[in-house]
Amino acid sequence: METFNVVIADDHPIVLLGVRELVERDRRFSVVGEVVCSDGLIKLLRSQPVDLLITDFNMPGDSPYGDGLKLVEYVTRHFPAVRVLVLTMISNPLILTRLQELGVLAVIQKSQLHVEIEVALKAIAKGKRISGHRTTPTSVLDDGADLDERFSRLSPKEHEILRLFVQGQGVNEIARGLNRSAKTISTQKISAMRKLDVSSDQELLTYCIERNLFN
Structure with a gap:
């Protein structure tokens, strides 16, 4: 049975605990690290093999890696083998579209955390695409x-x-x-x-x- 090493990144202890519990319900996934800031996340990704990252969109602290779109872009660019799930309360279609363009597997709404993580993990384990809504932003660019x-x-x-x-x-x-x-x-x-x-x-x-x- 194929197993997946998982890292969880979130600055809220309750969220970390809840996500860990959800992930470890499936024996195919093993949580190998938890971090609470961008610096800690990048350090961990550099130190050991990671198959799946579950990260909050907003991370605290003044880090050179930033958070939000900047952090996700850094991760997908420098750790292309790591699959990424993003946790957020954001529903703005422009940000969601940009996350999709960066290669994020899925954006999981925290209000639907239990259901959506379970669905995402099952799809990952089976090598299937995670279904989700896709949106296309309207451009305001001219000159x-x-x-x-x-x-x-x-x-x-x-x-x-x-x-x-x-x-x-x-x-x-x-x-x-x-x-x-x-x-x-x-x-x-x-x-x-x-x-x-x-x-x-x-x-x-x-x-x-x-x-x-x-x-």
Whole structure:
């Protein structure tokens, strides 16, 4: 019987415990490591053979490997043999599409954790494709030079807020992480959107993802 070495990455102990319990119900999967930050994850992936990574989309700490899309891209680029499942509360189709493009096997909604992990593990064990919804974002790109000029107008604070937003954080979460008020973060985000000439969160995400601005 083929067995799979599994690593779980999440900064919440309860999630780590719950995912481990779900994984180890199937004898074909063995949890060989648990990590709570991006640095720990990359160090572990470099130190031993890993077949499957189950990782939270948002990871804490100021790591050169980042989190969100940046971390997933680093993992899929430098550890192509590792299959990746992403845990998240995010439902934005632009981020989900980008994760699919990066080669993630499946995006598992934390609200459906028990059901979706079981389905995903069974598919992996049988070598089958994991079924899921696929979405196609709408592009807002026109003239590349003009877009670059718009991006250069952003202040350092606006740049940082957009980076965190693209990683999947909401205004309140960004405010807590940067120790600012939600009103201040919202104002700076709106200012950045005006400078980029986008009118919605969807257009903003498309702009940043398609231009690969924060990877």
